[in-house]
């Protein structure tokens with residue numbers, strides 16, 4: 001059986017550790033450390049549900065499957081990394097930074113403008129496909145460089161916490177729930193990273 005813990009650690013959350021696949025560096029596995037498997041199981045079933053609905057994974061890591069082993073459970077997915085042609089071939093492939101890591105260094109006004117544009121694009125995507133990102137926050141969203149600019153990808157927190165997932169099936173309820181969650185996300189973003197206030201996000205959504 002594969003010993004994932006011998007793979008390179010690319011990130012650690014409160015519950016899971018994310019390891020890079022040494023053979024295909026664009027893939028990673030997330031292994032649950034404690035006996036708290038609920039989040040991962042919920043995520044797996046939610047990803048399968050999205051795939052079944054034909055939702056494009058534009059702002060989500062591609063889902064490759066479930067991993068089960070003695071006493072642990074895991075998820076295999078795309079390792080979100082920067083897509084810059086000049087960096088191709090560098091080894092190992094680095095994971096894109098989380099919003100927290102990205103905002104840990106001073107950003108120019110242009111970069112903040114691009115950031116808000118990316119935030120608005122993410123919101124439009126989540127609402128368009130009625131995707132519930134109940135756990136969205138600055139550690140669970142990564143900032144990916146692409147040839148056409150930055151893109152936000154939700155790497156954790158995409159699931160539904162409701163026992164009876166009403167919002168999943170009724171679009172307007174899902175939308176209301178998402179709007180509430182989104183407000184909280186933006187509230188903390190502006191407090192934790194004052195530099196984002198360099199640019200008015202609303203101006204960017206109209207641009």
Ligand SMILES: Nc1ncnc2c1ncn2[C@@H]1O[C@H](COP(=O)(O)OP(=O)(O)OP(=O)(O)O)[C@@H](O)[C@H]1O
Nearest residue numbers: 011012013014015016018061078079080095155156
């Ligand atoms: N698909 C991915 N691509 C790139 N980096 C990732 C990916 N998945 C996870 N990471 C990195 O690993 C860290 C931990 O992963 P994840 O957020 O899934 O763990 P968690 O324990 O569920 O987090 P939380 O503390 O939010 O509960 C992330 O913050 C991120 O830095």
Ligand SMILES: [Mg+2]
Nearest residue numbers: 013139140156
């Ligand atoms: Mg996380």
